[in-house]
Amino acid sequence: MHADEMWKTSTGRGVTVAVIDSGVDDSLADLKGRVLDGKDYSDQRGDAHTDIAAHGTDMAVLIAATGARGAVNGSYGLAPGAKILPIRMRYAAEEDGQADNKAEFSHTLSRAIRYAADSPARIINMSLGSSNSPGRRNVGTPELASAVTYALVKGELLFAAAGNSGDKSNLPEYPA
Numbered sequence: 001m002h003a004d005e006m007w008k009t010s011t012g013r014g015v016t017v018a019v020i021d022s023g024v025d026d027s028l029a030d031l032k033g034r035v036l037d038g039k040d041y042s043d044q045r046g047d048a049h050t051d052i053a054a055h056g057t058d059m060a061v062l063i064a065a066t067g068a069r070g071a072v073n074g075s076y077g078l079a080p081g082a083k084i085l086p087i088r089m090r091y092a093a094e095e096d097g098q099a100d101n102k103a104e105f106s107h108t109l110s111r112a113i114r115y116a117a118d119s120p121a122r123i124i125n126m127s128l129g130s131s132n133s134p135g136r137r138n139v140g141t142p143e144l145a146s147a148v149t150y151a152l153v154k155g156e157l158l159f160a161a162a163g164n165s166g167d168k169s170n171l172p173e174y175p176a
Contacts (some may be wrong), residue, residue, distance in 0.1 A: 003078055012079025017123040018116035020109070021056030023048055024086035030065035030075045031084065038086035039115050041108050041131060044064055048086040059127045060084045085121045087112045089128065103138040105130050109175065110147035113158075117151035124151060126160040129173035140174045146175050 026035035026049045038048030050056045062081045067074035116124045130139045160176035
């Protein structure tokens with residue numbers, strides 16, 4: 001991606017990116033000083049800085065890692081000068097046994113997007129998504145669409161996963 005050339009123009013300094021995901025581990029050396037206080041919508045142990053799944057931390061590293069672990073073990077994100085606002089979503093296991101876990105995902109994600117839009121973050125990264133249940137509209141809800149519109153009207157730049165099922169069902173995934 002020619003990051004070294006891109007860094008001549010910008011390293012992301014002064015930019016905050018909200019990462020709506022599984023949390024961000026702020027103890028990782030490559031993220032030291034990059035991770036802000038965040039919000040936790042999970043009922044799991046810990047807080048927005050606790051990442052049981054490691055996915056949110058991986059996304060934060062791709063965005064803002066500084067290479068602090070050195071030339072051999074360090075990682076550099078595309079915007080090592082950016083700050084990360086971690087917003088931890090509920091884990092899929094927390095939804096087990098609920099009548100409509102996809103609707104709960106949509107509701108929680110709507111709240112997380114609005115929180116991010118009201119924060120200092122100008123970019124919202126959502127490397128997550130879910131499709132509607134067959135014959136239902138329980139993820140692509142008006143509430144979620146309203147939250148996305150709210151963020152866009154506030155000038156946010158949103159990135160969302162399109163899904164990992166293109167080789168199978170290729171159903172639309174929300175919020176993308």
